[in-house]
Amino acid sequence: MKQAKHGVGRREPRLPASPRRIVPRQADPYVGRRTITGPAVCEMCHAIFEKKRWRFDEAVSRDLMAAKRPKLTTCPACRKIRDRYPEGVLTLRWTGLAAHRRDVLGLLRKEEARAKEVNPLERIMKIEEAGDEWRLFTTNTKLAQRLGRELERAYHGEIYYHWAHRDKLVNVVWNREA
Numbered sequence: 001m002k003q004a005k006h007g008v009g010r011r012e013p014r015l016p017a018s019p020r021r022i023v024p025r026q027a028d029p030y031v032g033r034r035t036i037t038g039p040a041v042c043e044m045c046h047a048i049f050e051k052k053r054w055r056f057d058e059a060v061s062r063d064l065m066a067a068k069r070p071k072l073t074t075c076p077a078c079r080k081i082r083d084r085y086p087e088g089v090l091t092l093r094w095t096g097l098a099a100h101r102r103d104v105l106g107l108l109r110k111e112e113a114r115a116k117e118v119n120p121l122e123r124i125m126k127i128e129e130a131g132d133e134w135r136l137f138t139t140n141t142k143l144a145q146r147l148g149r150e151l152e153r154a155y156h157g158e159i160y161y162h163w164a165h166r167d168k169l170v171n172v173v174w175n176r177e178a
Contacts, residue, residue, distance in 0.1 A: 028140075028168065030076040030085070039064055042075035044082075047120045049073065056120045077121040077139045086125055086137035087168050088144025092151065093133050094176040104151070108136065111150045115143050141170040148172040 040049040046061045047054050054075055064070045080086070097104065108124065115122040124147075125137040138144045145161065152159045157176030164170070 028076065028087075030079050036071065036073060038071060040071040040073045041065060042078055043072045044074060044078040045120075047075045047077075049075070054120050056116065075121065077123050080139045081123070081125050084125070087140045088138035088142075088170050088172065090136040090138065090144045090147050090172045090174065091133065092136070092174050094155070094157070094174075095132050095178050096176075097132050097134065100155075104155075107150060107154055108147055111147055112143070115146060141168065144170050144172045148174050 036049050041047070041061055041064055042049070042054075045056075046058065047056055048061055048064065074082075092104070094100075105127075108127075112122070112124050121139060122143040123139045124143070125139055127137075128135045136144070136147065138147070141163075148159050148161070151157070151174045155176055157174055160173045160175075162171040162173075
């Protein structure tokens, strides 16, 4: 007697291992759908677009500019900075912020440099300082989250994340009492 194909022994469909897979990813409106063919150099920051990736390499950038006459373009991060289109906003609230200004800025810039090594499109757009509250604007959501985690790790305090539902934007708030 043969068993039915959909009878005993049928496996249930597996759920995704991570809840991130359930949430549909939003496309970055600044990453163009058209493909840049051949090597290209951002005319503002001199990042190189090669093999479908952006990267920083000053020596290669100089060589491309001199020898091969690459296509000049503007990378998505530079376009976001030019258009003032942040995808991450980090708010710092701490009464001791003015006293630790140099250390906090050093931590933020160091973490930005680490992020840029992996992805040159992750940048701090600008920093607005207003006494005991600062606002940082970043070119993508991951950098704002990463900077918030580093502040929490170094100076403790509390951190809150709020994602916008329709826009690709994250608001990260880091608070620390005296």
